[in-house]
Each structure stands twice: as C-alpha cells, then as structure tokens.
Amino acid sequence: MNKRQTSLETTILIIELLKRIPKSWWITALELKQQLAEIGLDRDIHTIQRHMKSLVESNHFPIDMDDRSKPYGYRWNQQAVGFTVNSLSIQESLILQMAHKTLKNLLPSSLMDSMSGFFEEANRNISHTQDPTKEVQWLSKVVVAPETQPLLPPELNSGVFNQVSCALYNNCWLELTYRNAGGDVKEKSIMPLGLAQQGPRLYLVCRFKGYEDDRILALHRMISARSTSLSFERPIDFDLKQYSDDARFTFGEGRKVKLSFRIKKDAGLHILESRLSEDQTYREHEDCYEISASVVDSRQLEWWLNGFGEDAWGISYQAVDEEEAA
Template identity: 55%
Template sequence: MAKRSDTLETVLLAVELLRRIPRCRKVTASELHQQLKHAGMERELRTIQRQLEMLSEHFEIERDDSSKPYGYRWLEQAKALAVPNLTPQESVLLQLAEEHLKNLLPPRLMKSMDAFFSQARRNLGPESSARLEREWPGKVRVVATSQPLLPPKIVPGVFEAVSEALYSNHWLHIEYKNAGGKRTSADVMPLGLVQQGSRLYLVCRYQGFDNERNLALHRIAAAEVSTLTFDRPKTFDLKRYDDDGRFGFGEGEKVRLAFRIERSAGLHLMESPLSTDQQVVERKDGQLEITATVIDSSMLEWWLRGFGEAVTDIKKLPANINKN
C-alpha cells in the first residue's frame, strides 16, 4: 500500500514539473523547487533534480548541462503537456479569463497556466469545430464608463517585482517619482494591487508607518523584492479599503447625500441606485429628489459636477441623521 502511495506521489510530482517547464527560457531545478514550495508541494531539491533528469530522457525537454545550475526547457516544436478534457465552453472561459487577469496575477502564476491557455487557444482555433464558442469573444465587450484613456507605460520589471512581493509577502524596495517629479526611495509593505480604469495602483504601507497609501505603478521607477518577509496585517482588508472610498480620493466618511436632478438626467439612478437605502421622490416640476448614504470623496464631487445645471440643491448631512 505504501508503494502505491509513493508511486502516486512520484507521478504527481512529474506532472507538476512538466506543467512548469517553460518553452521560452530555461528553468533550473532550484526555481522549480521554489515554485512547488509556494504551491504547497514540499520536496527535496535532490528529488526534483532526479525527476528532471528522468523527464529530459523521456520527453522533448532540452537539458543544458554546459554550466551549473543545469537549465531545462521544452523544445520549440514539442507538444509539451496536453491539458485533457478541456471542453469548448471551458476554452472560451479561459480565453476571456486570460485577457482580464493578466494585470491582476503575478506573471509566474499566469505562466503556470500557460498550458491551459495554449490548449484553450488551440481548441478555439480556425481548424476547430467549436464555431459558436470561437465567435463568442467577438460578441461581448466591457466598455468604459468615461473617456477611454491609454494605459500609462510601466517600467519593465516593475509589475513583476511588485506582484511577486505582494504574492509572497516580501518587503519591496522602490524608487518612486510623484506627480510633481520628486523622486524618493522607500521600503514598502505591499498589501494590494488595484486596477482602476487604465491604471494600476499598489496599496502599501511605508516602513515605520501603519497607514496605507496608494502608489501608481507607472510612477515607480524601479522595484526590487527584498529577502525579508512580513506578516500581513490582520486589520487590513482590501475590499473594505475600497468600500471606504479610498480610490475615490476619500477618507471613508459616510454622508447622507441629498440633491435634485432633472428626470432625463437622473432616470438611470432609479435603475442603478447610489446605495441600498436610496430614496427617490418624483416632484411635480419634473425633477427627482434623491437621498442616499454614500462615501464622501472627490470622485463624488466630480460625478455631481458632471451633471452641470441638471443637479441643484446639493446637501451633505451626517450619515447617522434620521432618514425619515
């Protein structure tokens, strides 16, 4: 019975290694050892080395032994490890997921999914019979709710370093240039990565401080992952941080907002309310009188100003005031 268990463990390890060996570059046994460790598979380095030697003999894997440490990669024309039983529906889901997750996952996690994404693309290729599934990505689209902007350029290597430090709970050393052009060096504790429109922001704490700050990734001139780890603060919650309006340039303060708006301009608020406690009164003069509990922020101000003269009589009262 023990022998069966050992055999299964060997097979599972071989499959994981085959999935993680790349095509575009060589990977060492030490790198794969760390990848498996992060994935919860604790194995001795020597065990992985022996497995790689065996796999390179039986699969189309190039072993570069010209210098140590040895490097491994799939040959360019190799089929690599096929992902079985991926249906056309699963393929179209993965194709959409790849597009929308590429800026929200560490590059090495995305690379670990390469076999799935490649199989999905093959399944939906021009030679496949999955015509309806192949057409689906051209039938759906996420559109902007404001003037579309091209994403700002991020210095090469910054996103990789930031996402790796965030993923592994390592301190991050950065060179940061603010909007005024002032450049500073700092060690930060990465806590979250947020995409807002075309921009990416790092939520972090500066060393020696216990408050959070948002840093635009395109303003980070350089980033280096430290060898030092940290314990993620139990009091920090990225969803709550967002709910408090921190990306609307607010301080988390709730107010009871009241305003009047022309019906034609405010009709969409009856379909998509500002809050769960929103109240709407239709006035005889054709205007809508709206009250709702919201986070007070600069974004709220910009939103209200966007209506111009269609919005009048704006009031902000404490959120705990009697609503009746």
C-alpha cells in the same frame, strides 16, 4: 518507503514540472520549486535541477534550456504543443480564455505562470478550431463597455508586477525604487497589503517601514522592485474591501455624507435604475428627480456630479454620524 511509492512520487513530480513549463518565456528551477511548494510538493533545488536536466537531455520532450548564464531557464520549444494531462474541451477553453483576460493582473504571477500551459492550450483550441461553434462565436458576442473615456494601460517596468505580486502573495517585504507624481525618485522598503485595478491602472496599498499609515503607490511609477525573503505579520487592522469602500482609491477619506440633489429626468433615469446606495430615495417632480442617498464623500463623487453640468443642481452634503451610518 517502498520502491513503488518512490516511483509514483517521482512520476507525479515530473508531471507537475511538465505542466508548469511555459512556452513564451523562460522559467528557472527556483521558480519551479516555489510553484511546486505551493501545492505541497516541497523539494530541494538540486532535485528540481536534476529532473529538469534529465527532461532536457531526453528525446521525449522538446524542452529548451537557456544555459548562457545562471540561473538556467527552461521553456517548451516554439514548435512544441506543451503538456497537459487531459485535453481541454472547447467550452473549457472559452471559459479559460475569458478568465485570463479578467484575472491576469489580479492573481499572483506564480499562479498565472503555473496555468500558462492551460491558457496556451485554450488559445490554440479557440484559434485552430475548424468548426465555428457557438462557443467560439460567443467571444465576438460579448464585450465590456467602458463607462468613461477609455485609456490604454500605462507601461510597467520589466519584472515589477512579478516581484510585487510575489511579495504580496508571500507576505514579504518589498524593496522599491519609485518615482512619485512630482518626479522625485525614492528608495523604500514597504509592506505590501493589497492590489487594486482601477480602470487600466494598477495600484498597491502598502505601509512604509517604520510607519503605520496606509499608502497607495502606482505600479507604473515603480522603477524597480525586489521581493525579499524577510516576511511580516499581516496587520489585523487592515481590510482591503473596507479601504476601497471608504473611497480611498477615489481621493476620499471615508467620510459618510447624505447627498441630495435634483437632476433632469432624461439625465437621471439611470440613477434610479443603478442606485447610489441601498438607502437611496427619490421624489419625482414635473421636470426632474430629487434624489437623496448616503455615500462616501470623495473627489470622484464631485467630478461625477460636475459631469452633469446644468442638468444637476441644488447639490448638498450633510455629514452622517458614524453610529447612525452603521
């Protein structure tokens, strides 16, 4: 390898390091190494540490180092503007800011951390712009309206989400201390299989070590979590989308039924517009709609129907043969 190629690779490595240094929290050399490996820049930890030490000691980049205990942490100085290769346009800033709100709990924390510089720049562009452009105004023109009583998200113990997403992303076993709904505290080794956001809450689908059945654990009930270096082969028989379609997150067992009921017209019009299923049919009567649809039976379905009170009646469930449903 000639000197020019070596110099170019070193320059690329330093640029990628600078892009991944956050401003709001400390990041370690090991975390930087892991993020670089994910984009194909696999370097040993001593190389990363050496470059970070040089960047901190230089006068070119306002980077702080927390050396009170090992491993050392790094972040941009609070007065620094961070580092980006290209400046984001106001349109790109708008898209990033909206994407961050939607994806922050659905992407691995390592990937979100690697994007932190872009999110911070997007926020600065939006908040510091002197021109009230149409793009900036757009943020005050759109909102996601709740379908049910809005609830605040439960608090997660520090570091739990990072460890869970890391184990899920890398297919590694997760050591967990968990408090169940009955208040009992358990220590388990689990195989993380999927992450689901339901309203304000996050749930992890997993398998306990030594068992083949799938379980759901709430992240806010996790007291502590630690991603191990022990990897596993992801089960080929597990499909997260099918798991969700079977109403597992809404207290169902995947049992298909033909649901029929009558509902007053003013209460049921929206069901004609937003159907329960592809095969939904209805008959219009003088005072009501008679609706029929194939759905997955669940407690949430029962709660939904009960929510109409006396406006819905004649409710019946007929089991659907699996071959017929397919």
